[in-house]
Amino acid sequence: MSDHGASHVSGIQAGRDVRIKQSTVAVGQSTATAAPVPPEYATAVAELRRAASLLVGELRKNEEQYEDGAELVEAAERVEAELGRDEPRWNSIQRWLGFIRPGVHATAAVATDVEAIQRGVTTLLAALF
Structure with missing residues (x-):
C-alpha cells in the first residue's frame, strides 16, 4: 500500500x-x-459514557463486595475507555459487559445499571445497522 x-x-x-x-x-x-450516522448517535454515546463512568465509580466504591472485584473494575474501565474512542468497538463493549453482568448479579442496582448499558448499546447498534 x-x-x-x-x-x-x-x-x-x-x-x-x-x-x-x-x-x-x-x-x-x-x-x-x-449509512449516514443518525443525529441522535452522539447523544446516545454521551449517555452511555456517563453511565459507564457511574458504573466504574460504583464498582470501585464497592470492589470488596465482589468475589472478582478488581477484575470487574478493570472490565468496567475497559468499557469506559472503549466508549471514549472516536469509533467505539461495540462488540468489545458487549463482551466486557457480558463479563461484568454475572459478577454483579447479587447487587440489584449495579446489575440494573449493567443491563441498562447493554440495552443502550444494543438499541444504538440496531439504529445504526
Whole structure:
C-alpha cells in the first residue's frame, strides 16, 4: 500500500479484492458505503459514557463486595475507555459487559445499571445497522 506522498493513509488494502477507504468498503467489483450516522448517535454515546463512568465509580466504591472485584473494575474501565474512542468497538463493549453482568448479579442496582448499558448499546447498534 502506498500513500503517494500524502501525510496520512486514506485506505486499507486487505488482500487482493478487499479495500476499505474512509467509510466505503469495496469487495471485488461491488462497493458498499456506510449509512449516514443518525443525529441522535452522539447523544446516545454521551449517555452511555456517563453511565459507564457511574458504573466504574460504583464498582470501585464497592470492589470488596465482589468475589472478582478488581477484575470487574478493570472490565468496567475497559468499557469506559472503549466508549471514549472516536469509533467505539461495540462488540468489545458487549463482551466486557457480558463479563461484568454475572459478577454483579447479587447487587440489584449495579446489575440494573449493567443491563441498562447493554440495552443502550444494543438499541444504538440496531439504529445504526
